[in-house]
Amino acid sequence: MAIEIKLDRILLERGMSLTELSEKVGVTIANLSILKTGKAKAIRFSTLEAICDVLDCQPGDIMVYVDDGRG
């Protein structure tokens, strides 16, 4: 996968659980799990904005591009 989600790491750094994040962001825990496990096909700017706001981070802290040699 070219885009890697680093939500686990940042949650650990902030000492926050996925449940807590889900409550604060207003996205269901099922959806956040999809994002966390890298199964998501897209992320809305509004969701990204809310996550960054709650976790006080930049989009680049949540996701990184990894060259997997496919392109």
Add this chain to the structure above:
Amino acid sequence: MVDKTGADKTGLDDKILDEPPAPEFVKPKGGDSATSILQTVLHIARIISWIVVVVMGFSIAFAVFDGLSGGASGDKNLADVVNDLLQGLASVLIIYIAGYLLGILKTIKAGTPFEQENAMRLRKIGRIIITVEAVKWAVVLFGFLFFVQIETEGGYEVYTIGDSAMALLAAAIAYTLARVFEEGARLKQEQDYTI
């Protein structure tokens, strides 16, 4: 909270799932009264078709038995036998198609019509229509070539090219709808996995 191992509470928390759906989800509309009426009509059509199949089966069996045993109505009933066969075939067509349509309506009622399964059901409907149409013409031609004079018996004048054109059009519609449902299922999946 996150524990020392870094694992968090990612299980499906009842408290969270009991809350109203997130705003990004579109609530499925589900079926309305028209769906229920259509379901009832299709159920009735299936029952009638089963009755027709059984009656035609008995009729054909009786005619064949009568013919084989040298009964009085032997040759006279050949056109009727072929006609019975065609009517039975049409009823089988209705049974299968109604079954698939009922499956689609069930998913509409559940609020999840855009499934790959529905695309497959529509494709099967198209395939059945084409197959039955081919078999119908094979039966008609077989009857025409070997047994029955259309002019004298008058058994097949109702089966025209126009009927076949309508059937092929119905098959084309089914295949087109199958493609639409396939695309719908793909878009639905895309939407479901958009956070």
